[in-house]
Amino acid sequence: MHEAAIAQGIFDAIEKESRQQNAKPLSAKITCGLLNAVNDEVLQFAFDAISKDTICESTKLNTCHKPFLGQCKNCDEQFEVDISSPLCPGCGSDNFELLPDEPIMLQEIEFDTE
Numbered sequence: 001m002h003e004a005a006i007a008q009g010i011f012d013a014i015e016k017e018s019r020q021q022n023a024k025p026l027s028a029k030i031t032c033g034l035l036n037a038v039n040d041e042v043l044q045f046a047f048d049a050i051s052k053d054t055i056c057e058s059t060k061l062n063t064c065h066k067p068f069l070g071q072c073k074n075c076d077e078q079f080e081v082d083i084s085s086p087l088c089p090g091c092g093s094d095n096f097e098l099l100p101d102e103p104i105m106l107q108e109i110e111f112d113t114e
């Protein structure tokens with residue numbers, strides 16, 4: 001299962017950081033591209049299974065899905081591609097290139113500081 005491997009990677013990163021900070025993580029923010037789309041619920045479920053009885057138990061994952069980015073071949077503008085109207089907002093051209101999808105990344109961890 002795709003999400004299980006991702007959850008393991010996220011868990012490893014959060015656990016390492018938690019040890020360094022010596023604090024319990026409350027939530028973690030993750031971003032990923034649309035093509036890498038993960039099912040948030042499945043990811044949380046997989047993470048919960050891995051993190052059971054560890055410092056990361058009950059950490060809430062907040063997944064943010066990034067839109068597609070395009071680069072206009074006409075005016076070089078980089079923009080978020082609106083699927084329903086895929087045109088460059090700078091010059092109105094439809095001659096653009098889709099940029100590679102963003103990988104799944106752990107952005108930040110919120111720790112219990114009390």
Ligand SMILES: [Zn+2]
Pocket residue numbers: 072073074075076077088089090091092093
């Ligand atoms: Zn343009």
